[in-house]
Amino acid sequence: VVIVGGVVVTICYGTFETVPYTNRRHFVVLTHSGELKLGESQFDNEKKELGDKVLAPSHPDSVRVNSIAAEIIGAAGRSLAGHEDDKLLDGETCADDTALSPKKKAPRGASQAMIKHLDGFKWEVIVVDNKQVNAMCAPGGKIIVYTGLLDKFNTDAEIATVLGHEVAHAIARHAAEKLTKHMWIFMLTVFLLIFIDAPDLIDKLTEYLLGLPFSRKMEIEADHIGIMLLASAGFDPRIAPKVYEKLGKVGGNSSPLKEYMSTHPCSKKRTQLLLDAKVMDKAMALYTEARARKEEIDQ
Structure with missing residues (x-):
């Protein structure tokens, strides 16, 4: 019943979409409106729990983070x-071809379809008085930044790197894709339990073989999109690899075994992927263009 129900839901509500910047095709079941409602609910609940730890909009940290x-x-x-059709939708992959491997060139005009879901976004940014060196972005553009991040990263470009990564998750609809993936994993688990009466073993196998590798690929994709957003905003993309190096030191560089058991790839791998010539050259081109645009506006 569970498997048949899942297939019915998939057929009725699932859609294939293209992720901006990477051109990866992914399948999601959650509708755009459903994703927005999910993000609103998560964000409202989080704000209620945080209470007076949320800094006032007029607080210097809030003003600064909102500006970035x-x-x-x-x-x-x-x-x-804008011009993504010509310059970004070129069928290239990001450096980690095992994680992101689009094979076809995106059609002209595809960028509008890729970002249609952004029309309903109500971006909101709050800063929370908490020592966590972290930030997050709920579906629909609801961003939370912890003051611990501001303590460790002093420059606007460093903070912009982290924000670019979080915004990338929302742009790529990673939350909706994750929900879809978990639905498939749940159906697979139910199917396996028919033949193998070992729920704990099956849970561990699906987590380590399917869940965690998927999560790490999403983080790599968010890094890739994030550095492009960073550059397009006029921040030097060469700062991004340094940020992930620094994050690795803050969190403690993990061993291969710890990385395999983590939702995030190790900082060394993330740094290497961003330093790849295909990625950095594209980011630097966007940065040069953004700088030229700003100079033109200033004049």
Whole structure:
């Protein structure tokens, strides 16, 4: 019943979409409106739990983070809706071809379809008084930044790198894709339990063989999209690899075994992928263009 029900839901509501910047095709069941409602609910619950730890909008940290976030969000809307057809949808992959391997060139005009879901976004950024060196973005553009991140990263470009990564998750609809993936994993688990009466073993196998590798690929994709957003906003993309190096030191560089058991790839791998010539050259081209645009506006 579970498997048949899942297939019915998939047929009725599932859609194939193309992820901006990487051109990866992915399948999602959650509708755009459903994703927005999910993000709103998560964000509202989080704010209630945080209470007075949420800094006032007039607080200097809130003002600063919102200003940087506005640059990233503005760059996302501008670059994705503008000239992406010619310069970004070229069928290239990011450096980690095992994680992202689009094979076909995206059709002209595809960028509008890719970012249609952004129309309903109500971007909101809050800063929380907490020592966590972290940030997050719920579906629909709801961003939370912890003051611990601001303590470790002093420059606007470093903060923009982290914000670019979080915004990338929302742009790529990773939350909706993750929900879809978990639905498939759940159906597979139910199927296996018919033949193998070992629920704990099956849970561990599906987690380590399917769940965690998928999560790490999403983080790699968010890194890739994030550095493009960073560059499009006029921040030097060469700072991004350094940020992930620094994050690795803050969290403690993990061993291969710990990485295999983690939702995130190790900082060394993330740094190497961003330094790949295909990625950095594209980011530097966007950065040069953004700088030229800003100089033209200033004049």
